[in-house]
Amino acid sequence: xxxxxxxxxxxxxxxxxxxxxxxxxxxxxxxxxxxxxxxxxxxxxxxxxxxxxxxxxxxxxxxxxxxxxxxxxxxxxxxxxxxxxxxxxxxxxxxxxxxxxxxxxxxxxxxxxxxxxxxxxxxxxxxxxxxxxxxxxxxxxxxxxxxxxxxxxxxxxxxxxxxxxxxxxxxxxxxxxxxxxxxxxxxxxxxxxxxxxxxxxxxxxxxxxxxxxxxxxxxxxxxxxxxxxx
Amino acid sequence: xxxxxxxxxxxxxxxxxxxxxxxxxxxxxxxxxxxxxxxxxxxxxxxxxxxxxxxxxxxxxxxxxxxxxxxxxxxxxxxxxxxxxxxxxxxxxxxxxxxxxxxxxxxxxxxxxxxxxxxxxxxxxxxxxxxxxxxxxxxxxxxxxxxxxxxxxxxxxxxxxxxxxxxxxxxxxxxxxxxxxxxxxxxxxxxxxxxxxxxxxxxxxxxxxxxxxxxxxxxxxxxxxxxxxx
Numbered sequence: 310x311x312x313x314x315x316x317x318x319x320x321x322x323x324x325x326x327x328x329x330x331x332x333x334x335x336x337x338x339x340x341x342x343x344x345x346x347x348x349x350x351x352x353x354x355x356x357x358x359x360x361x362x363x364x365x366x367x368x369x370x371x372x373x374x375x376x377x378x379x380x381x382x383x384x385x386x387x388x389x390x391x392x393x394x395x396x397x398x399x400x401x402x403x404x405x406x407x408x409x410x411x412x413x414x415x416x417x418x419x420x421x422x423x424x425x426x427x428x429x430x431x432x433x434x435x436x437x438x439x440x441x442x443x444x445x446x447x448x449x450x451x452x453x454x455x456x457x458x459x460x461x462x463x464x465x466x467x468x469x470x471x472x473x474x475x476x477x478x479x480x481x482x483x484x485x486x487x488x489x490x491x492x493x494x495x496x497x498x499x500x501x502x503x504x505x506x507x508x509x510x511x512x513x514x515x516x517x518x519x520x521x522x523x524x525x526x527x528x529x530x531x532x533x534x535x536x537x538x539x
Numbered sequence: 540x541x542x543x544x545x546x547x548x549x550x551x552x553x554x555x556x557x558x559x560x561x562x563x564x565x566x567x568x569x570x571x572x573x574x575x576x577x578x579x580x581x582x583x584x585x586x587x588x589x590x591x592x593x594x595x596x597x598x599x600x601x602x603x604x605x606x607x608x609x610x611x612x613x614x615x616x617x618x619x620x621x622x623x624x625x626x627x628x629x630x631x632x633x634x635x636x637x638x639x640x641x642x643x644x645x646x647x648x649x650x651x652x653x654x655x656x657x658x659x660x661x662x663x664x665x666x667x668x669x670x671x672x673x674x675x676x677x678x679x680x681x682x683x684x685x686x687x688x689x690x691x692x693x694x695x696x697x698x699x700x701x702x703x704x705x706x707x708x709x710x711x712x713x714x715x716x717x718x719x720x721x722x723x724x725x726x727x728x729x730x731x732x733x734x735x736x737x738x739x740x741x742x743x744x745x746x747x748x749x750x751x752x753x754x755x756x757x758x759x760x761x762x763x764x765x766x767x768x769x
Binding site for chain 2: 350375376378403432455456457462464480484485486
């Protein structure tokens with residue numbers, strides 16, 4: 310039975326990889342840079358997007374992944390950018406992650422040609438989102454200091470899959486038994502030298518750095534586009 | 540393709556229910572009450588067990604579910620009670636929940652006959668653990684106030700599946716933009732009148748209430764056992 314289960318899983322991941330490549334092709338044809346933003350529930354992804362995308366100077370959009378509801382998409386409405394809600398709760402109790410096919414199903418609702426940057430806010434979960442590519446160019450995760458300093462060691466795949474770790478809610482550090490040095494030690498143990506930023510969506514600490522990172526990911530227009538724009 | 544996926548999921552849940560019933564039979568034969576403890580990563584399950592089980596006056600044990608590692612089991616070692624580690628990371632990137640068969644595979648390592656209470660600490664995740672029965676008698680979840688007041692609405696199945704919600708880290712309330720009334724409003728919207736306790740594993744607030752709840756769940760010895768014990 311275990312063997313069958315493993316084969317089913319491999320088939321699922323195979324199909325996912327194929328669809329992720331198709332998504333990636335569509336993103337590149339449209340000239341849009343795609344960031345997959347992941348974290349545990351309540352780590353602060355949406356607030357970091359509110360702070361990060363406001364008046365960023367690039368044409369940004371958001372794909373909001375949630376099991377159910379549209380609370381986060383509603384919060385982002387004030388940014389006046391394209392926001393599409395994607396719910397994972399059809400049948401079953403709800404999928405705990407986005408996969409490439411779910412993202413693909415949402416693409417027609419997104420004005421890709423009018424975007425430079427698309428952030429996909431994944432379902433809050435530190436396990437499965439790291440296992441399913443969705444066609445993204447970049448993977449970023451948010452780890453809240455309120456979650457404790459052991460998280461990199463307990464969810465190593467997620468911390469390894471990312472190229473940037475936003476260590477959020479640092480304004481709470483004086484009120485927590487959280488040893489930042491120990492967290493960084495664990496982080497470097499599972500993903501040595503991965504870029505990290507200390508941020509607080511509440512106080513604004515580190516937000517300019519996060520915004521600069523987002524801006525720097527947006528590809529310069531290709532020669533063709535520059536000619537057309539001129 | 541979607542149809543096939545749904546059928547696979549139904550088969551998996553069917554098999555899980557069968558094995559969960561077998562686990563439950565074993566638990567009842569041994570006279571042990573089993574609590575399935577669930578939460579998002581870093582909500583404080585392990586600390587609430589350290590505080591809740593120390594010198595509780597019942598014969599308690601813990602089954603620790605983690606994707607990888609034994610950090611939590613190591614922390615609980617100081618309680619000098621049976622603790623068994625169950626890792627979900629064989630192959631794949633790791634399962635994001637415990638299922639009945641994983642728990643079954645760990646039962647031989649547990650001295651069930653010598654326990655009154657077994658707490659299963661599930662993998663940190665607000666989605667899938669609620670979908671997989673493991674043979675437990677009671678389901679408890681921990682929601683940290685640092686995660687935000689919208690969690691019941693975003694993960695309704697988890698909040699509905701539980702008979703007790705521990706609202707943890709209330710010592711942080713003065714430092715958060717967390718509206719407790721709003722959280723409770725959301726909680727009652729998805730699971731009206733579910734028992735809830737305000738607790739802080741850090742300051743000890745509410746811990747006596749949590750310990751009393753655990754004690755009250757332990758079944759009185761059956762007549763047979765009482766005779767044998769006499």
